[in-house]
Amino acid sequence: MAKTGYGKRPAGDEDPHADPDFAHLSPRDREIAVFVDHLEEGHAMGYKAIAAVHPRYGQQAVRSSLGRITLAGHLRWIKEHITVEDDSMRWVTRTYWSRTRRSTEWWEDFARERHGKDVTEHYMPGLARVEDVEESVVEAEQPEREEAVAAEQPSEAYQTLAELRAADPRMPLSDGDCRSLEPLAAEWLSLGATPHDITKALTDGLPPTVANPGGLARNRLENKMPPKKAKIRQKAARRARVSRVIMACGLCDADERTTEIVNGLCRECIELIEAEGPVHGAVPDTFLPGPRAGGSGLVGADEVIDVTDRVDALRRAAGLR
DSSP, X not given: OOSTTOSEEEOSOOOOOOGGGGTTSOHHHXXXXXXXXXXXXXXXXXXXXXXXXXXXXXXXXXXXXXXXXXXXXXXXXXXXXXXXXXXXXXXXXXXXXXXXXXXXXXXXXXXXXXXXXXXXXXXXXXXXXXXXXXXXXXXXXXXXXXHXXXXXXXXXXXXXXXXXXXXXXXXXXXXXXXXXXXXXXXXXXXXXXOHHHHHHHHHTTOOSOOSOHHHHHHHXXXXXXXXXXXXXXXXXXXXXXXXXXXXXXXXXXXXXXXXXXXXXXEHHHHHHHXXXXXXXXXXXXXXXXXXXXXXXXXXXXXXXXXXXXXXXXXXXXXXXX
């Protein structure tokens, strides 16, 4: 599934399921279209995500098929500029799917109708300030990049504990101590305490010598914990609306601000798909698994090697398994 607020979205007003739904597509494209059609709403729509769960096709096959499915009128990527009543803004990329084949004009009308829509319940929290909006484009299919960067940075709680040594040499906490005590320090911060409050609580009135800094820190963090805050009723979400809509290429994320979008794709991506030529069969014979080599371990001239099994056999023979 994609991050909340992103992923597959129905364009609406669908025809009921029927056998001829994707009859105009090639066998491979039809199979992938049926697969996408049955994905639940909110599923990640990047070609890598779909290839990861598709039982037969890899990334390149899924990518080119999604391109042809887009050109056929079933799929569009639309960037929506969201403005909230507190003057916060954000660009988001929405992926819209239609089982029913749509014309270019239909999709253009659909995009125009998004302008001015109230999306209070669908915009993502943590919006950027107005002056930062141009540098705050959020990619629909790659939110994991921001999460990975954040995971590499030490938390405020950990950093506060690690800096105790500088505040008082008698409290040199090790990395293990900091990680062990991090949840307690984080709880202090969640209750409204500042890093200075934590440092003061752990360094005030220390004895001349501290034999166990980690144990003393734990004791003080537990016994001097600030009182829990009374629950505050959550305020109603600020109203948000779509203030601008532009078409984006579904394969490379270029949009109408920098290139021409034709039937949901940029010219360069269309040329790459056309260069691949027509797709007649589902899977070429060269991509299908061949017969496995016999138990003798010897490979004849006409036999096909199962590479995975062959590597496993060699590792076992070398004593690596």
